[in-house]
Amino acid sequence: MPTQLIDPRLFPRFAGLCTFCRYPRLCDVAAANRPVDWAIYGVPFDGGVTYRPGARFGPRAIREESQYVKPYHLHFGVNIAERFSLADAGDAPIKPYDIKETLDAVTDFAKNLADQTTRLFAVGGDHSIAYANIRATWERRGKPTGGLALIHLDSHLDTVDVIWGEKWGHGSPFRRAIEDGLIDPKAMISIGIKGPLNSAQDLAFAKDRGVTIITYEQIFRDGQHTLQHFIKDLAQREAYLTFDTDVVDPAFAPGTGTPSIGGFTSAEILALLRTFRGVNIIGADVVEVLPDRDPAGITSLLAAHVIFEVIALTA
Numbered sequence: 360m361p362t363q364l365i366d367p368r369l370f371p372r373f374a375g376l377c378t379f380c381r382y383p384r385l386c387d388v389a390a391a392n393r394p395v396d397w398a399i400y401g402v403p404f405d406g407g408v409t410y411r412p413g414a415r416f417g418p419r420a421i422r423e424e425s426q427y428v429k430p431y432h433l434h435f436g437v438n439i440a441e442r443f444s445l446a447d448a449g450d451a452p453i454k455p456y457d458i459k460e461t462l463d464a465v466t467d468f469a470k471n472l473a474d475q476t477t478r479l480f481a482v483g484g485d486h487s488i489a490y491a492n493i494r495a496t497w498e499r500r501g502k503p504t505g506g507l508a509l510i511h512l513d514s515h516l517d518t519v520d521v522i523w524g525e526k527w528g529h530g531s532p533f534r535r536a537i538e539d540g541l542i543d544p545k546a547m548i549s550i551g552i553k554g555p556l557n558s559a560q561d562l563a564f565a566k567d568r569g570v571t572i573i574t575y576e577q578i579f580r581d582g583q584h585t586l587q588h589f590i591k592d593l594a595q596r597e598a599y600l601t602f603d604t605d606v607v608d609p610a611f612a613p614g615t616g617t618p619s620i621g622g623f624t625s626a627e628i629l630a631l632l633r634t635f636r637g638v639n640i641i642g643a644d645v646v647e648v649l650p651d652r653d654p655a656g657i658t659s660l661l662a663a664h665v666i667f668e669v670i671a672l673t674a
Contacts, residue, residue, distance in 0.1 A: 378447035379482070380425045380667065382440075385448040385473060393444055395473040397670055399480040400448035402465055407458050407487030407528040411616040414485045417648035417662070418450060420614075421482055424656050425663035432671040434633060439667065442674045448472050451481075451491075458527040462491040469495035478673070480666060483646030485616065486517055486529040489601045490536055496599055496642035497541045507642075508546035508598035509533070510635060512606045512628070514553050514619035516572070518564045529647075534564055544568035546596065548589050550582075550631070551575050551606040554619040575622055578631070586634065593638055600635070600643040600672075602665055604658060612661050614653020625661055632668045643669045 378384060379399045388395055401418025408414065430440035439445070451468040454460040469479050469492055479499070481492035497507055511517075511533065518537075519530040527535065536542040549565065553575040556562070565572060571589055573582040605615045608622035623631065648662045 379422055380428045380430070380445070380663065382445045382447050385446040388444070388446045389473065395446050395477045396443040397445050397478045397480055398448040398472045399445070399482060399666065400469065400472070401450040401482045402453065402484035402488040402491070403450055404453040404455065404461050404465075404483070404488055405485045405616070406455055406461065407485045407525075408616050409522055409528060409530060411649055411652065413649045413651040414483060414616055414647055415455075416650045417484055417646070417659070418482045420650035420653070420656065420659040421645070421648060421662045421666075422447075424659040425666070427660070428663050428667050432667070432674070435636065435671050435674060437671060437674040439670050439674060443670065445670070446473070458487055458525065462487065462494075462527060465491035466494045466498075470498050475499050478640075479642050480670070481644040481646075482662075482666070483644060483648070486513075486601075486603055486646045487527060487532055489644050489646060490527070490532040490541075492642060492644050493532075493536050493541050493599055493601075494539070500597060500641060503597065506537075506541050506543040506546075508593055508596050509536075509542045509548070510598055510600040510638070510640075511547060511549040512551050512601070512631070513549060513603035514551060514575075514605045514622060515603070515617065516549055516552060516561065516565050516570075517603075518570070519561065520564070537568060542599075544570050546593065546598075547571065548573065548586070550578065550586070551623060553621055590635065590638060595639050597639050597641045600640050600669055602643070602645045602669070604645070604647045604662055607661065612658040614649045614651070614658030615647050616649045617647070629664070629668060632665065632672065636672050638672065640669065640673050645669075
């Protein structure tokens with residue numbers, strides 16, 4: 360449904376306003392009775408972190424940097440503002456002193472955005488918020504038995520059970536999502552895993568449940584074969600994509616809470632994302648941008664481009 364939604368003649372109050380990629384607010388799109396293909400919203404929460412806090416300011420910083428993201432995708436030859444109806448749905452409500460209450464509040468907020476066919480894009484915030492957007496997406500897609508497929512780009516598996524007595528932190532969202540039937544672990548791939556672990560046991564849950572793991576080193580050795588096989592097996596299955604900024608080397612993305620050296624360059628991560636063109640992505644998130652460690656704004660700019668790239672995958 361071709362719709363140009365960033366034209367200030369259609370939404371004059373939005374000329375120069377800082378929203379994601381200059382898209383209009385969802386409330387104004389709804390008032391104009393326009394359909395919405397992707398609703399992008401912030402989750403300013405970092406109560407689930409185990410190291411550096413500050414990702415609660417990520418959505419604001421990404422909005423700021425996204426003003427320079429243009430709508431035409433050179434590689435795919437598509438203008439996403441003409442191809443899709445896109446809107447900024449504002450920020451979800453959060454409860455800064457309770458992770459689980461925040462995730463419940465975000466789920467309730469997200470699952471009621473726009474039409475039930477609208478795809479949800481959450482912008483964090485720490486990685487704990489992925490659970491809420493996955494759950495909202497799963498519910499809006501009719502609670503498919505067996506769960507959604509998951510494309511996970513990260514330095515860490517995030518399938519730890521409990522950390523310091525907390526089971527809903529940013530190290531556990533996919534364990535909880537698998538346990539709750541939101542994600543099918545046999546249709547889950549984790550790409551870019553690297554760095555030292557607490558112990559070999561950190562890998563056990565994911566491996567035992569059939570998660571496909573491709574470390575950063577493997578992707579350049581034999582990982583491409585594994586990746587292409589995984590994509591082929593997905594066919595048109597509904598998939599969710601989650602992107603942790605720390606999958607990128609801190610030389611290119613220093614503004615993140617748990618930096619892990621020896622990772623993807625900006626160019627490599629864009630090339631990797633583009634391999635998922637044609638996959639049926641029905642929801643996504645970008646998380647763990649920490650503006651306090653990002654004085655030049657390059658991490659926020661990268662995150663804004665990742666949002667653009669993921670949306671373009673579905674064109």
